[in-house]
Amino acid sequence: MIRSIFSAMLFFIFLLFAPLNGVASADIFHLIIRSGVTQNEIDNINLALNTTSEMIKDYGFVLNERINVVLTSDKEDYKNALIEYFHYSEPLADKEANISAGESSTKAALIIIKGSERLDKYKAEAFRVLPHEIFHQVQRQYGKQKNVPIWFEEGTPEAFRYIAQVRAGITSKEIAFQDPLARLNVYVKLTHNSLPNPETLNEATWRDCMSKKVPVYPLATLMVLHLTVDDFSKIQEVYRLMHENVPWSRAFTEVFDVTPDDFYKDVMEKINFEIEHS
């Protein structure tokens, strides 16, 4: 008994301090193509995979596990893959197949992408969901930490997605900023609410935010874009520190040289100004 507790502790300590050894960049992804997928869909997905693979390397992220990306042929095939790989119940898989275009596993290095006519026709469709889900896989490999606010957890994958689009020449940097700003503008004008204080989002899960119709995603995206400006590798530094068990707020302060509270004041002033003048 004591021995097994001791070895469990040793294993835990090993996990805490295990270095991220890394897989070679060419091996970051393994694309699994289901039958019925078109060559265009494969090409578009490969463009998104190549772009994000370069970004992962350039920003200094180190991954230990190769990420499997399952490309399905249509909604029905996507639903079947959700059941097969994620063990979803039939009704859950059916519901998800109607609302999502791709999902990332929280337990394994696995992403499932829904094939569609849009994905066959447009490169941009490959960048709408896949880079976001890939970044969730990066977060997963760096280890789950408590007390990471939702705006950081969801804003970093969204910013990563916009940066991937800019890098692949699908959108311009200006539009990458304008898109989430336009969504916040609609929220402010339609609901006559002011934007939520990021601090009040800290306790919320994304489901809470969705049900209250709080515009978490565009707000989080703008916050991260403002934070990183042109240097997303700072986000990597935060995750690296968190991997070494530094709490989020301390890692944030260390990397950005500002406390989260001071950052919130500053960034909300900027975003509110941008909304007023857009």
Ligand SMILES: [Zn+2]
């Ligand atoms: Zn997400």
